[in-house]
Amino acid sequence: MSVENAKRIMMEHFASTARKFGLSELYGYIYGVLFFEDEPMSLGEIAERTGYSLSHASSALKFLENLGLVVRIKKPGDRKAYYKAVKNIQEWRRAAYYKRILEDVKETRESLLRALEELEGEESGEAERVRERIELLLKKNLVAEKIAEILSKGDEKVLRVIIDCIEKRSKRTSDDGSGAAL
């Protein structure tokens, strides 16, 4: 057991997170180095620590900065750029998943609305039946959109609110003897 082993496990984990998202593991290692540092690190220090060339490290840092995982810091009287890890890479990954769900939900919405438009003015029993079904999907689609929007922001406070709320509710339903679990 050792601190170095613990760090190594986490570095491997960040690298595998990057790979799973279709990125080079380089991004994971660089993020990992910054994750364990209290102080911002210069490009040179990062390159040295990870063993990557300055140009590789620099373009990876630019990329991580664009993703919002790393921030660049300027120190007064110092021309060098320093970097700091800011956001949790796992949360970022999940937010990306939720964004995909959100895109999916929006595409579905478009199809549903186009289909409903086609039914405008149609008053046969068949039209009514089809309309009802599509409207039900539309209702579910709106609920799904709200949920995915909330989650894609990945705001931790909101996640806590959701959990508290669900726990309270399952407590209430078991207290009042209705026995209906959520």
Added chain:
Amino acid sequence: MSVENAKRIMMEHFASTARKFGLSELYGYIYGVLFFEDEPMSLGEIAERTGYSLSHASSALKFLENLGLVVRIKKPGDRKAYYKAVKNIQEWRRAAYYKRILEDVKETRESLLRALEELEGEESGEAERVRERIELLLKKNLVAEKIAEILSKGDEKVLRVIIDCIEKRSKRTSDDGSGAAL
């Protein structure tokens, strides 16, 4: 504008949903035919309506049944099998996304716990600093797991509870003048 156009739009939508999930569009079309029917349809009727062979239609129905999107129904005194669409194909697709997130969360948990194990008994300042950071990730990981577990069940009632809860909270924070939006 016509009912047929509306149905066609929805059929295309179901087919594209199937494709996006790496399945043949055949699954989407067959699901779509059942989606608009009130009464269960026999295999023969489904094959005829979609233009697929009996054997193709039959294996697609088995697959859809395994996914829980379609149920098979037996009628008394009738040897034929009948099929009915039960679950929303979009909800199923989202549940599958949430399951992936859940797998991801569990893998992350394992790395975090392994890293913490390595730190057991280590009491240097460095060990303390690394431990703190990993424990923070672990806390976030547990929250993420709960959320993904709830969502992967795709229970519509739970989704409503979540939305009500969030709406109530944002109302409360704006009522009390704290102005803090969720």
